[in-house]
Amino acid sequence: MNARVAGIRSMNDGEHYTVLEDNNIVCYAYADEGPGRKLLPAAAAGLKITDYAFSPDERRILVASGCNPIYRHSYTTDYRLVEGSACRPVLPEARAPRDASFSPDGSSILYSDHNDLYLYDIASGRTRRLTSDGEWNAVINGTTDWVYEEEFGFTRAYAFSPDSRRIAYLRFDERNVPMMQMMRFDGQLHNEAFSFKYPKAGDPNSVVQLFVVDLDSGRTERIDTGAETDQYLPRIGFTPDGRLWYHRINRRQNTFEVILCEPHGAQRTIYEERSQQYVERVDDSTVTFIDKDRFLVRQESLTGFMHLYLYSIRSGPLAQVTKGDWEVTEVVGVTPKRVWFLSTETSPLRRNLYSVALNGKDKRRLTTGEGYYTIVPGKGMKYYIATFSSAAAPNRVEICTGEGRPVRTLAVSTELERELAASGRPVKEFFTFVTERGDTLNAYMVRPRDFDPSKRYPVLLTQYSGPGSQTVADRWSLDWEDALVDKGYIVAATDGRGTGFRGEKFKKQTYGRLGALEVEDQLSFARHMASQPWVDAGRIGIYGWSFGGFMAASCALKGLGLFKMAIAVAPVTSWRYYDTIYTEIYNNLPQYNAAGYDDNAPIRFARLLDDRRTRLLLIHGMADDNVHFQHTAEFARALNRAGKRYDMMVYPDQNHSMLPDDTRNVRQKMIDYTLEHL
The missing domain is CATH 2.140.10.30 (Dipeptidylpeptidase IV, N-terminal domain)
Structure with a gap:
């Protein structure tokens, strides 16, 4: 199992933290390896902890028990208040509470219920609408x-x-x-x-x-x-x-x-x-207020790369805190003197933690691994908890001081590492290639463990390709495509134009014409792979989910037989059907850029599908509130009118992630379909 530590929260003193273990909240010291202290009393047994929060004085804990999903992030739940040995229901007048939190003085709890706000006074037990x-x-x-x-x-x-x-x-x-x-x-x-x-x-x-x-x-x-x-x-x-x-x-x-x-x-x-x-x-983390006058901004417009800038409320710009042809991807923590951040300085494929003084001086690299770090900061940045992985190594979780000195290891993927060593599982090979248009793109491939360069292998391209996204990263991952490697397939991916972490110019060149340049780059990658002497050029497939599904469908149509098989899961088939914020930021409004919506919409060129050479599978959940089933229904209508043959798998009452029931089923379907048709 890939190691992880769940529900990490830093305590106010910056010397202790809590985690979720065995359905309890357990407190540990960052610096000591001693046993943890369970914070939930016996009266809390049976709670299904979805989330938790401490009161500002840390004498009470608000526990969300259970989860009734609304959309991707939202849910209603039951709240319990833990204080000493007591665990009691709160919010007595609530019917379907959500988004509850303590007031800064800890005296009350604010929550939402049926689209209205309520304030619950803890001492009196009264609720104020x-x-x-x-x-x-x-x-x-x-x-x-x-x-x-x-x-x-x-x-x-x-x-x-x-x-x-x-x-x-x-x-x-x-x-x-x-x-x-x-x-x-x-x-x-x-x-x-x-x-x-x-x-x-x-x-x-x-x-x-x-x-x-x-x-x-x-x-x-x-x-x-x-x-x-x-x-x-x-x-x-x-x-x-x-x-x-x-x-x-x-x-x-x-x-x-x-x-x-x-x-x-x-x-x-x-x-x-x-x-x-x-x-x-x-x-x-776009804007972080430090004190009553200073704040940090993370932005890319000034230099073309995402960097940090220090501002004064009174007098404006104070300093460019970071600079270079690389990007700050996340602000981890800020104190009055320094900021800790993750960046791509060593490679767009990697993330490392740095700290720097707010005047831009004394920058220090704090992590040493060559791979991908995620960080949970402690209060005041005395300590942090780092999770590290690479393409070759699953997660390792450790505690470090704010200066980057390792304190102790919390979790390692020992069992998984043993299984990987015993099976000899192949590792991602990173490389770059140059398209016919002269663009250099990052890519990876995974070859079967018994790879023989004198043989020819089928290839599945996996991708997402959306604006600012990243598929090619030096971090641990394992998904359904890896099962194909065991069956003698090469799995490969590239991040084309429009993807992230290579600067503003590379990312924004797809603006106003979603699907044009991105499809060109995936077709170029397919031709590049087909040109390798150990690839069976007649057996190349492509897969994607959501924006990736849009891309897989588009490549199946525009590839003119280049792909033997394509799998499009929950695909966008016309950007006119997708939401305002996402679509308009990258494509402008359709009132002002109709061509950007229509020229590359799969429903508009369904006639191009060469169904004699390309087998197309459409997969969609009927309760997808994000990319509506309408996308696949209208695409199917267009394919039907064009007289094209295709395959479809429909999942009733499943959302964009094929939850709550069919995540395993859809992956098995994709494996089976690939084995049969590629």
């Missing part, structure tokens, strides 16, 4: 709508002020967003449609407003976020000294602003970024 107009498919208070959740990657759309006296929240009015109906069967005699608001490219989005509740006075104030309502507010919060801030992005997503609200009501833009194509989507 903060909003009252929440309604399914109409108005949402304090949590996000579907497209914000999916594309901006968060659901908790509220923030406490540091003194716990004010709550800022977003209100989504989605009444003008078109309705999507997704048919569900669920083994019932009479099927039902699940209806939800989903804005497709060019559609109206939710009108999003920012409000602040003053808990002392009970007054709710709407914050003026500008005259334009067709915009995005993807993050809100308070500075360490209690000033409200929010992010603002225009509908085209090529202008990003950080707006600060002063106590007397004035607002000012403390950071602005513009791009001819788009500004990369923000996340929690």
